[in-house]
Amino acid sequence: MASQIAHIVYAKKFFEKYDLLPEEKDEFILGTTFPDIRRIDGDIKRRDTHLRFNPVDLNFDGMAPFEAGWKFHLYCDMKREEILNNHNFYSLKYTNDFFGQAAKMLEDEVVYDSYDNWEKIADYFDNVPPISTGIDVPQETFGLWYSIIATYVKKKPNDDSIEIFLSKHIRNGGNQKEIVESVDKLRKNGKVIELLKKVSEEII
Numbered sequence: 407m408a409s410q411i412a413h414i415v416y417a418k419k420f421f422e423k424y425d426l427l428p429e430e431k432d433e434f435i436l437g438t439t440f441p442d443i444r445r446i447d448g449d450i451k452r453r454d455t456h457l458r459f460n461p462v463d464l465n466f467d468g469m470a471p472f473e474a475g476w477k478f479h480l481y482c483d484m485k486r487e488e489i490l491n492n493h494n495f496y497s498l499k500y501t502n503d504f505f506g507q508a509a510k511m512l513e514d515e516v517v518y519d520s521y522d523n524w525e526k527i528a529d530y531f532d533n534v535p536p537i538s539t540g541i542d543v544p545q546e547t548f549g550l551w552y553s554i555i556a557t558y559v560k561k562k563p564n565d566d567s568i569e570i571f572l573s574k575h576i577r578n579g580g581n582q583k584e585i586v587e588s589v590d591k592l593r594k595n596g597k598v599i600e601l602l603k604k605v606s607e608e609i610i
Contacts, residue, residue, distance in 0.1 A: 407483040407506070408605075410555050411514035411563065413438045415521050416482050417475065419610045420464075430471040432530055436537065436552070437475020438482070443543060443551040445575040454541045456480060472537050482609060489608050495601045500591045504581060508588035511572070513602045515563045515593075520606065524559050531556035565590065 408416070417438045421431055441455040459477045462484055466474035496502055501509050521527075531552040536545070558571040565586050572582035592598045 407510065408486050409510040409514045410439050410442065411521075411559055412486075412510070412517050412605075413479055413482060414527060414559070415517045415606065416609050417478060418521055419606070420478065423610060426471070433471035433535075433537070434475035434478070435527065436531075436534065437472040437477075438479045439531075439552070439555055440472070440476050440539065441479050443547065445577050446551055446554065447543070447547050448576055450541070450543060450547075456483070472539075485609050486605050489605050490601065493601050493604060495598075498595060498598055498601075500588050500595075501598065503588040503592075504585050507572075508585050508592055509598070509602070511563065511568045511585065512589050512592045512598070513605065514568075515589075516599060516602045517606050518562045524561075528556040528560045531559075 414435055417431075417435050421434075426434060444450040444452060444455050459480060462477065462480045464478070464481060466477065469477065490496065495509075496506075503509075518524075534549060534552045537548070539548070554571065554574045558567060561567065563571075568589060569582045569586050572585055575582075
């Protein structure tokens with residue numbers, strides 16, 4: 407499973423192959439960053455956000471852009487793990503730390519420069535339109551999640567911004583400092599960087 411910057415970058419790669427209208431792209435990106443909203447609200451269950459579509463593929467016929475982006479998130483989570491497992495990524499030291507969370511945060515850092523308009527994304531996320539999600543998510547929580555992401559994506563992730571971003575997640579058990587320490591260890595392993603880049607190359 408990827409983190410939010412990676413999901414946005416992978417959506418951009420999808421747009422390079424499949425043409426969408428600008429307003430459709432915006433809502434698609436909202437959708438592809440939506441499922442992890444459960445990280446800031448313990449009442450939102452994983453089954454509600456991550457088990458919604460079957461099969462999980464790139465067929466978006468009849469779907470609104472937000473819903474298509476949501477499904478794309480699940481596809482990327484699945485495809486990412488397939489790619490990493492094929493390359494024996496998790497045999498490398500520290501890659502399993504905190505259930506892979508450290509590797510996800512490093513992945514955000516690695517792929518960040520693949521997108522060139524983070525200011526636009528941040529502004530859009532700070533002013534999200536009302537969206538019907540079909541599940542019980544308070545509008546306040548919806549807006550807060552995207553505001554958190556907006557702050558996170560404004561500049562390339564570093565130890566401080568990663569720690570702040572993770573501090574908003576109720577499911578990390580207050581381990582953000584330790585996760586950042588693991589990110590730093592992974593950052594020093596060239597093979598880890600190489601394989602995280604392969605995800606971006608192979609995911610679409």
